[in-house]
Amino acid sequence: MSAKKIAIYALTSQGLTLAYRLAGxxxxxxxxxxxxxxxxxxPFDSLSDLVSATFHAFEGHVFxxxxxxxxxxxxxxxxxKETDPAVVCLDQQGEFAVSLLSGHLGGANELAARCARAVGGQPVITTATDSVGILSVDTMAVSKGLVIGDIGHIKAVNMALLEGxxxxxxxxxxxxxxxxxxxxVGVARKEDWDCGKPGIWVSWHNDCPEAALALHPRVLHLGIGCRRDVSTYEILDHVNEVFKRYGLAMESIASVGSVEAKRNEPGLLEAAHEFGVDPVFFSTAQLAAIRxxxxxxxxxxxxxxxxxxxASALRASHGGExxxxxxxTDTVTLAIARSSRA
Known part of the structure; x- marks a missing residue:
């Protein structure tokens, strides 16, 4: 979690003194x-009005x-739980830092621990896996930079881990x-998967068995060439069609790259935004050096x-393949490179 995206709130003088310590x-x-x-x-007049404006503007909130x-x-x-920010609550003495909301995916458990260390207090973590010393699968996924496919399957996996x-x-x-x-238990092939048991399927392909928890590493780098004034729809449509044909996971998109001359192409910029990544642009010299x-x-x-x-896909993948x-298509050219595991 980026520390610069944390809001800290105080209602009393003692609370404000603690808030300043936390901010430091x-x-x-x-x-x-x-x-x-x-x-x-x-300064604020109404805490509820303020939270209405700040709640989704910050990654974490400390009250x-x-x-x-x-x-x-x-x-x-x-x-x-996929989108709510982390929320941590402290008492005025700073004795306890309670992870109140989005403990795993939002990072509130980690934020509560940081708050407790900052003021010499005790973190209070109530999520089931953490309370018994078991690392939850959603925490593992976030820590490894993996994208969670269907968040609804997390509960079954964590419950299985809790019950041994x-x-x-x-x-x-x-x-x-x-x-x-x-x-x-490691399972190498989809044919060996027992759909009746909870499990985790980590892949950059769209091949997860039914009811398994899909986790996707961000390793696929899109290189895109396009005609001038190409529409966002034309790019998205082509990318979706190619991904479907090759069985690739959209969640594994790590970057969208193109030549510097396309830096201000609205359709390309909007497409990158739809994929949840920042576009990268390369000079002709950089691309010419790629075989x-x-x-x-x-x-x-x-x-x-x-x-x-x-060339853009390969360049963005830093030595991938x-x-x-x-x-x-008539307006869009797409290539996909996969970055190395390292």
Whole structure:
């Protein structure tokens, strides 16, 4: 969690003193009741009105406020465990830092521990796996940078771990680092998967068995060449079609790359936004230095390089390999490279 995206709230003078201590360690933004006449904090009149504006603008919220007040303030803004930010509540003495919301996916358990260390208090973690010293699968996934497919399958896996059951695991590249863990039974092939048991399937393909928890490493780098004024729809449609044809997971998209001349192409920029990544652009010199399997005289003539899509994908993957050579429509050219495990 980025410390710069943490909001800290105080309603009392003692709470404000604690909030300043937290801000010094967390690099957070402090909000304080206007009646305290705060000099180094953002003043507010109504905490509930303030939270309405800040709740989804920050990744984490730390309240030096009574838990009941906090619950009433955040309740109208809760959406899902996938998107809700972390919420931590501290008492005025800083004795306890309670992970109140989004303990695993939002990082509130970690934030509570950081708050406790900052003020010499005790973190209070109530999520079941953490309370018995078992690392939850959602925490593992987040820590390894994996994208969770269907969040609804997390509960079954965590419950199995809590009850000491064996969990199936397909993770041939050992993204989770659990090859040594006897709580998991390695399954190499989909044909050997027992759909009646909880399990985790880690893959950059769209091949997860039914009812398994799919986790996707972000390893696929898209290289895109396009006509001027191409629409976002044309790019998205082509990418979706190619991914479906090759059985690739959209959740594994790590980047979208193209030539520098496309930096201001609205359709390409919007497509990257839809994929949840920032676009990267390369100079013609950078792309010309990449050897590609299918160079094009036409691209050389128009763009000054023998390849845009394949070269951009390879360049973005930092030494990876092409898994899809260029696939073309009348307006969009797409290539996909996979970055190395390292």
């Amino acid at each position: 360690r967390l690099d957070g933004t402090v909000y304080a009741s206007r009646r305290l006449e705060p000099e180094e904090a953002m 030096v406020v009574a838990a009941g007040i906090v619950v009433r303030c955040i309740a109208p803004h809760l959406q899902s 059951q064996t969990v199936h695991l397909h993770d041939p590249e050992d993204w989770l680092g659990l090859a040594w863990d006897t709580s998991f 590609v399997p299918t160079p094009s005289d036409r691209v050389q003539q128009h763009m000054g390089v023998p390849s845009v899509a394949e 092409l898994v899809v050579t260029k696939e073309k």
